[in-house]
Amino acid sequence: xAFGVTCSGAAQVVKAVRAVYNKTLIVKLSPNxxxxxxxxxxxxxxxxxxxxxxxxxxxxxxxxxxxxxxxxIRTGGLSGPTVKPVALRMVYDVAHAVKVPVIGxxxxxxxxxxIEFLMCGATAIQIGTANFVDPTVxxxxxxxxxxxxxxxxxxxxxxxxGALEV
Ligand SMILES: Cc1cc2nc3c(=O)[nH]c(=O)nc-3n(C[C@H](O)[C@H](O)[C@H](O)COP(=O)(O)O)c2cc1C
Numbered sequence: 312x313a314f315g316v317t318c319s320g321a322a323q324v325v326k327a328v329r330a331v332y333n334k335t336l337i338v339k340l341s342p343n344x345x346x347x348x349x350x351x352x353x354x355x356x357x358x359x360x361x362x363x364x365x366x367x368x369x370x371x372x373x374x375x376x377x378x379x380x381x382x383x384i385r386t387g388g389l390s391g392p393t394v395k396p397v398a399l400r401m402v403y404d405v406a407h408a409v410k411v412p413v414i415g416x417x418x419x420x421x422x423x424x425x426i427e428f429l430m431c432g433a434t435a436i437q438i439g440t441a442n443f444v445d446p447t448v449x450x451x452x453x454x455x456x457x458x459x460x461x462x463x464x465x466x467x468x469x470x471x472x473g474a475l476e477v
Contacts, residue, residue, distance in 0.1 A: 399428065399431050420440075456468070
């Protein structure tokens with residue numbers, strides 16, 4: 312059930328969870344919406360401690376010889392490098408709309424990708440699909456991030472969070 316695609320649906324779920332759960336509540340957001348910042352605000356208003364975005368974009372693939380969808384359930388989640396520009400835009404929008412921390416993900420497979428998300432306002436990042444390509448990717452991204460920060464004279468990762476100049 313896609314309860315995260317309307318402000319009222321997302322708010323109702325966060326409210327219900329918040330009422331029975333007092334530990335850290337991170338709400339994962341769907342990108343399959345018109346205005347993800349509004350959804351994030353609704354979650355924040357109901358007590359989310361942080362938001363994480365993006366989940367997969369709804370996609371489709373077609374087998375032209377069989378004239379059928381390649382996926383048995385017709386549609387599926389699109390992830391990996393191809394979704395990164397969409398994810399960056401959404402993380403940027405949400406980071407400028409809420410006060411709670413924003414965890415960014417969507418197509419991250421290198422330290423440079425992670426830095427892009429941090430500069431757009433994410434205070435942490437996650438990696439999904441790239442783990443299927445290289446199970447050690449997270450370790451490489453952490454090492455690469457540290458190297459980049461050292462090479463650019465940064466004492467802390469906080470110096471690049473939200474540091475995008477527009
Ligand atoms: C095989 C697969 C399974 C996934 N399962 C879930 C899931 O159960 N819950 C969820 O919130 N996101 C799930 N996702 C979405 C990822 O957590 C992530 O939000 C999305 O793929 C974008 O990040 P990425 O490009 O780094 O994979 C899944 C993604 C993939 C590829």
